[in-house]
Amino acid sequence: MSGHIILSHGSDSSPQATKVSALAEAAEALGWSTERPDYAGCDARGLAGCVRPRVQQLAGCMARAKTPPVLVGSSMGAFVSGLASMQLPCAGLFLLATPTDIPGCGETFDMARGVPTMLIHGHADEVCPSAPVLAFARERGLSCLMVADGHRLAGHVDMIVGQFRLFLEQCAA
Numbered sequence: 143m144s145g146h147i148i149l150s151h152g153s154d155s156s157p158q159a160t161k162v163s164a165l166a167e168a169a170e171a172l173g174w175s176t177e178r179p180d181y182a183g184c185d186a187r188g189l190a191g192c193v194r195p196r197v198q199q200l201a202g203c204m205a206r207a208k209t210p211p212v213l214v215g216s217s218m219g220a221f222v223s224g225l226a227s228m229q230l231p232c233a234g235l236f237l238l239a240t241p242t243d244i245p246g247c248g249e250t251f252d253m254a255r256g257v258p259t260m261l262i263h264g265h266a267d268e269v270c271p272s273a274p275v276l277a278f279a280r281e282r283g284l285s286c287l288m289v290a291d292g293h294r295l296a297g298h299v300d301m302i303v304g305q306f307r308l309f310l311e312q313c314a315a
Contacts, residue, residue, distance in 0.1 A: 197225045210231040221241050225249060232254060238295060262295065263287075264292050
């Protein structure tokens with residue numbers, strides 16, 4: 143198993159955030175290379191203002207990858223991973239706590255079709271309601287794992303890592 147993975151952290155977070163760090167460690171143990179862009183400069187523009195700069199930064203990382211990467215994102219990182227996947231090829235999308243709308247940014251969530259995709263979302267997500275994500279997954283015929291957790295998915299990090307390992311096996315097959 144090998145390939146490249148770009149992990150995008152959430153808003154007001156960092157490349158050392160718990161989930162992206164755990165996922166990067168699991169991927170590297172399986173022989174994948176990983177990259178974790180730091181979006182702090184983009185995030186300084188505010189929630190709506192950071193979307194375009196984040197997508198541009200992520201697209202730059204994708205363009206430098208030797209092969210289409212797997213995109214992993216949490217919250218705002220999931221939102222921009224979906225949008226970036228429509229600009230350049232990717233090998234898969236693993237998205238956590240995905241918002242379907244960022245008020246004021248002028249973009250609604252969308253993503254490339256025809257790539258392996260896994261959505262994981264908390265029933266009790268207080269930031270990104272689950273109903274729009276479920277509707278999006280149903281409309282697209284995507285896998286969406288709902289867990290009894292809030293936006294940070296802090297009670298399910300080990301389970302998410304396990305799902306990620308299975309997802310990477312699917313992407314490598």
